[in-house]
Each structure stands twice: as C-alpha cells, then as structure tokens.
Amino acid sequence: MEPVSLVLCSLAILMTLLALGVPIVFCFSGALAFMSIVGGVTMKGMLMWGVQQVLSPALLCIPLFIYAGSLMSGSGIAKYLLEFVDVFVGRIRGGLGLVAIFTCAILGAISGSTFTGLAATGNMLIPEMEKRGYPRAFATALITCASILGVLIPPSTPMIIFGWVTGANVLACFLSTVGPGLLTIVVFSLINLFFSRRFDLRLMPARAPREMRREAGIRFRRALPALFMPILILGGIYSGAMTPTEAAAVAVVYALPVGLFVYRGLSLRDVFDRTRESAVSVGAIMIMIMCSMMLSQTYVVLQIPQAIVQSVFSLTDNSVLILVLINLLLLFVGMIVNDTTGIILVAPLLLPLAEAIGLETTQYAAIFGVNLAVGSLTPPYASLLYLGVRVGKIRFEEILPYLGIFLLGYVPVMLLTTYVPEVSLFIPRLFGY
Numbered sequence: 461m462e463p464v465s466l467v468l469c470s471l472a473i474l475m476t477l478l479a480l481g482v483p484i485v486f487c488f489s490g491a492l493a494f495m496s497i498v499g500g501v502t503m504k505g506m507l508m509w510g511v512q513q514v515l516s517p518a519l520l521c522i523p524l525f526i527y528a529g530s531l532m533s534g535s536g537i538a539k540y541l542l543e544f545v546d547v548f549v550g551r552i553r554g555g556l557g558l559v560a561i562f563t564c565a566i567l568g569a570i571s572g573s574t575f576t577g578l579a580a581t582g583n584m585l586i587p588e589m590e591k592r593g594y595p596r597a598f599a600t601a602l603i604t605c606a607s608i609l610g611v612l613i614p615p616s617t618p619m620i621i622f623g624w625v626t627g628a629n630v631l632a633c634f635l636s637t638v639g640p641g642l643l644t645i646v647v648f649s650l651i652n653l654f655f656s657r658r659f660d661l662r663l664m665p666a667r668a669p670r671e672m673r674r675e676a677g678i679r680f681r682r683a684l685p686a687l688f689m690p691i692l693i694l695g696g697i698y699s700g701a702m703t704p705t706e707a708a709a710v711a712v713v714y715a716l717p718v719g720l721f722v723y724r725g726l727s728l729r730d731v732f733d734r735t736r737e738s739a740v741s742v743g744a745i746m747i748m749i750m751c752s753m754m755l756s757q758t759y760v761v762l763q764i765p766q767a768i769v770q771s772v773f774s775l776t777d778n779s780v781l782i783l784v785l786i787n788l789l790l791l792f793v794g795m796i797v798n799d800t801t802g803i804i805l806v807a808p809l810l811l812p813l814a815e816a817i818g819l820e821t822t823q824y825a826a827i828f829g830v831n832l833a834v835g836s837l838t839p840p841y842a843s844l845l846y847l848g849v850r851v852g853k854i855r856f857e858e859i860l861p862y863l864g865i866f867l868l869g870y871v872p873v874m875l876l877t878t879y880v881p882e883v884s885l886f887i888p889r890l891f892g893y
Contacts, residue, residue, distance in 0.1 A: 466499045467764050470755070484801060485744070488751035492758070501758045510754040514746055517705065519624065522617055523742035524708030528715050530734040532570055535719030535726050537686040539584060541566055544683035547676045554656030556592055560585050560599075561606045561648050565641070568610035570690050570711065574836060574844050578607040582851035593661035600852030601862035604837070605870075606648055607844060611799060611833040612641030615697065615704055618799040622828055625753070625807050628821045630704055631697065632893035636826035639883045640873055647869045685718050698891060745800070752804040759809060772813055779817040783878050786810060787831055794835020798843060802832045822893065823877075826884030830877045834870055837863065 470491040477487040496503045545559045552558070563581050568574070582603045589599035611618055614634035623630035693711050696702035702710065719726035726734075772782060789810075793802040807828060814824045836844035845863065849856050876883045 466495065466762065467759055469498070470494050470758075474755075484798075485747050485751055488748070488755050491755050492751065495755070495758045499758070499762070501761060503754075506754045506757060509757060510750040513753050514750045516624065519620075519746075519749070521615075521620060521703075521705040521708040522745065523738070524705065524712055525615065525617055526742055526745075527735070527738040528708060528711035529570070529575075530738045531712065531715040531719055531726065531731070532567070532689075534730055534734065535715060536723035537567075537570070537689070537715075537718065537725075539725075540679070540683040540723065541686050542581070542585060544676075544679040544687075547672065547679055553661055554653040556585075556589050557594070557599075557602055557652035557656060558649055560589070560603050561609075561645055561652065564603065564606040565609045565613050565645055566690055568607075568613040568616075568641075570693065574607045574610035574833070575847060578604060578844060578847055578851060581607075582848065586852050591662075593659050594656075595659065596852060597854055597858040598655060598659075598862050600848055600854055601859050601866060602648070602652060604844060604848030604852070604859070605863065605866040607848075608833040608836065609641055609644060611829055612637040612644060614638065615693065615707065616829065618803055618832065619825060619829060620704060621749070621800050622803050622807055622825050625756075625804055626811055626821065626825075628825060629893060631891070632822045632888045633825040633829075634697070634704075635888040635891060635893065636822045636884045637829040638887045640826055640830045640877045643873045643876065643883065644870065647873060648866060651866060651869050685722050689714055689718070748801065749804060752801055756805055756808055764809060773816070779819075780879070782813065782817050783819075783827075786813070786827065787874065787878055790828065790831035791835070791838075794832040795838045795842075799829075799832040799835060802835065803828055820881065820885065822888050823881050823884045826877050830874050834867065834874070837867065 473494050474487050474491040477490050478484070482490075492503065492506070495501045541563050542559055545562060546556065560581060563585070564578075567581065582600070585603060586596065586599045589602075590596045610616070614637070616634060616637060619633040619637060620630055622628065623633040689711070692714060693707045696710065697704055697707045716726075716731070720728075720731070772785065776782065790802070790806065793806055807824075811821075811824070814821075819827075836842060839845070845859070849859060852859070
C-alpha cells in the first residue's frame with residue numbers, strides 16, 4: 461500500500477474511533493496498530509522514541525500548570541478579582557460582561573487553561589449576571605467563549621506543546637497569541653456592549669467619588685494577592701528570571717498558601733482531592749501525548765510531510781489559497797480533537813508546507829492557537845461548550861444563537877492572524893524574537 465494511502469486509512473480509523481466515543485488513547489493506539497500491521501512500521505522503535513519524548517524536561521511545566529490551575533479554581537482568587545474590577549465598571553451598561561471577559565483573560569494568564577477560567581468564573585458570575593438582567597443563555601455563552609483566552613493569553617499549555625513538537629522557541633510561541641488574544645477581548649467586549657443595550661439591566665447605584673475610592677482601595681487590598689500571581693508568573697518568564705517550567709512550579713507554590721491561608725478557599729482535604737484529580741489528568745494527557753507523537757512520527761518516517769507539500773503545490777502555489785486550506789484543515793481538526801492532540805498530530809505535518817510559503821514559525825504558532833482554540837466551542841468535540849452548558853445549567857439549544865454570534869465575531873480575529881503577520885509578530889519582535 462502506498463504511504464499516502466496508509467496515512468489516509470490510519471486517519472480514517474482514528475476519526476471513526478473518535479466518532480464512536482472511544483477514549484482518545486485507544487483511538488491513537490488503533491491507528492498505530494494499523495500502521496504496524498499493514499504499514500510495517502516497527503513499533504518497538506516508535507515506543508522507545510515516544511517514551512524518550514515524554515521524558516523531555518520541556519513538558520514538566522504542563523502538569524505543574526494543570527495543578528496550579530486546579531488549586532487556583534478553588535482558592536477564591538476569581539472572586540476577589542471580580543469584586544475589584546466590578547468597582548470600576550459596575551455602573552457601565554454591560555460592565556459586568558466586561559468583568560467576565562477580563563477575568564477570563566487574567567485567569568488564563570495564571571493557569572494556561574480554558575477550563576479553569578470557565579470553572580472558576582462561571583459558577584459565580586453567571587447567576588450574578590442573570591440577577592442583574594442578563595439572559596442566562598447570553599451570560600453562559602459570553603463566559604464560555606471568553607474562556608478560550610486561556611489558550612491565547614500566555615502561558616498557554618498548547619503553545620508549550622507547539623514549541624516542543626516543532627522546535628520553535630516556547631517564549632516566542634507564548635507571545636505570538638497575545639495580539640490575537642487582545643483582538644478577541646476587544647471583539648467580545650463590543651458584542652457584549654451591543655447586546656447590553658437590548659437587555660433590561662440593573663446597574664449598581666451611583667456612589668460619591670470619595671466612597672468609590674474607599675471601596676476601590678478595600679477591594680484592591682483584597683485582590684492584591686490574586687493580581688500579583690500573573691505578574692509573578694509572566695514577569696518571571698519574560699524577564700528571563702525563570703523558565704516556563706520554573707514559573708509553573710512557582711505558580712503551584714504561590715497558589716497553595718494563597719488558597720489555604722489568605723483567601724481560605726481551600727482546605728487540606730481540597731488540596732488532596734485536587735492533587736489526585738490533577739495527577740489523573742496529567743497521567744491521561746501524557747499517555748495521549750506519547751501515543752499521538754508516535755503516530756505522528758510514523759508519518760514522518762514515511763515522508764508524508766514532503767508528500768503533502770508536493771500535493772498542495774501541484775494544486776496551487778498561491779500562498780493565500782494555501783493559508784485558506786491550512787485554516788480549513790485546522791478548523792476541521794479542532795472540531796474532532798482537543799487542541800493539544802491537534803497540535804501534536806498536525807503541526808509537524810504542515811510545518812514544511814508553512815516554511816515553503818515563507819510563513820514564520822511564530823506566526824504559524826499563532827494560526828494554530830487561534831484556529832484550534834475555537835475547536836473547543838464547535839461540535840462534535842466542543843468540550844468547553846459542553847462544560848459551559850453544565851456550568852450555566854441551561855439546555856444546549858438555548859446557548860446556540862448567542863454562541864453563533866460570538867463565533868462570527870471571532871472570524872475576523874482568525875483572518876487577521878492568518879493574513880496580517882504583524883498581528884502575531886509585533887509583540888514577539890518587541891521582546892527580540
């Protein structure tokens with residue numbers, strides 16, 4: 461069987477197993493078994509290579525950020541961030557929606573996870589938004605969509621994976637999605653403000669300037685430990701004082717005492733439970749990474765990346781059309797697997813094609829981050845969307861109209877990231893990347 465046919469069959473097996481709801485690890489194992497039995501690829505060598513890759517020190521920051529995000533979601537950090545920001549925008553029509561968006565961005569800068577922002581913010585803010593006049597479906601859609609900022613605002617776990625599998629600078633990959641992340645904040649804020657004019661909202665009562673300053677001071681002191689966390693993590697990374705792995709370790713060390721003794725949102729029992737949950741999640745993620753890396757490596761052995769480049773250039777050498785094809789492929793991949801799996805599976809395959817059309821690796825990273833982030837909101841995968849429905853306690857069909865509006869607003873962010881290099885390259889170049 462020809463190499464390209466082998467790959468197509470293995471991918472068909474992978475997609476079929478995913479569609480049947482088989483656990484992701486077994487989906488990749490099924491595709492690997494096909495490549496071994498029919499394709500003759502030696503699994504002994506692939507297994508040794510996969511284990512070696514998983515033991516890479518660069519991956520150590522992933523379990524640490526997952527653990528830090530788990531601790532943070534129960535520590536009370538989100539509550540005090542919300543209270544502080546609400547002082548300044550509570551009088552603005554749509555201000556509470558802005559609070560939700562910015563809080564998700566800050567939580568993303570702390571944990572590097574989309575789920576942390578939704579879990580920590582949604583349970584508390586969705587009922588409050590409904591109390592102030594927002595439809596519950598809109599509030600749920602807003603916070604669910606804004607949670608993708610956990611991928612776009614560094615540190616981002618998917619960007620760590622991208623840098624690892626492509627050999628790109630991890631810090632440059634972090635910074636590549638900041639521009640698209642800021643654009644996303646602006647777009648979602650405008651959508652929120654537009655719809656807020658249609659809702660019968662109850663705003664906070666007016667306060668005297670002196671009383672407002674006093675309240676802001678009180679809430680700032682309460683929120684200071686929470687505000688210091690992203691400053692500590694991001695400042696340490698981009699000042700060169702800490703590597704991403706060291707920053708992840710600092711995040712864990714900082715989140716523990718803040719949750720236990722400052723905000724007292726965590727008990728020793730909570731810490732034990734969250735440690736166990738994080739360990740289970742990390743174990744599953746690492747096995748998935750190893751299996752997906754092994755499958756990706758079989759494609760490299762069969763020289764599939766080079767075949768993809770030749771096939772695409774036989775159709776067209778127009779870089780604009782090729783970028784359209786890359787975007788469509790990433791959107792499709794994001795709809796059926798999570799962002800980490802999509803990056804491991806597709807990034808090495810398309811890297812030669814991106815280099816052939818002159819795409820800088822940093823912009824290539826941003827295109828991956830922006831496209832795969834939206835996959836968590838688009839069925840059938842849509843893990844973030846399903847979690848949002850559960851957190852918001854609404855029916856699936858209720859969230860769809862508002863979800864569609866936010867996704868349409870996200871399309872210009874995707875196009876600008878793809879076709880305007882400065883959107884993703886401006887900030888990395890400021891830092892010398």
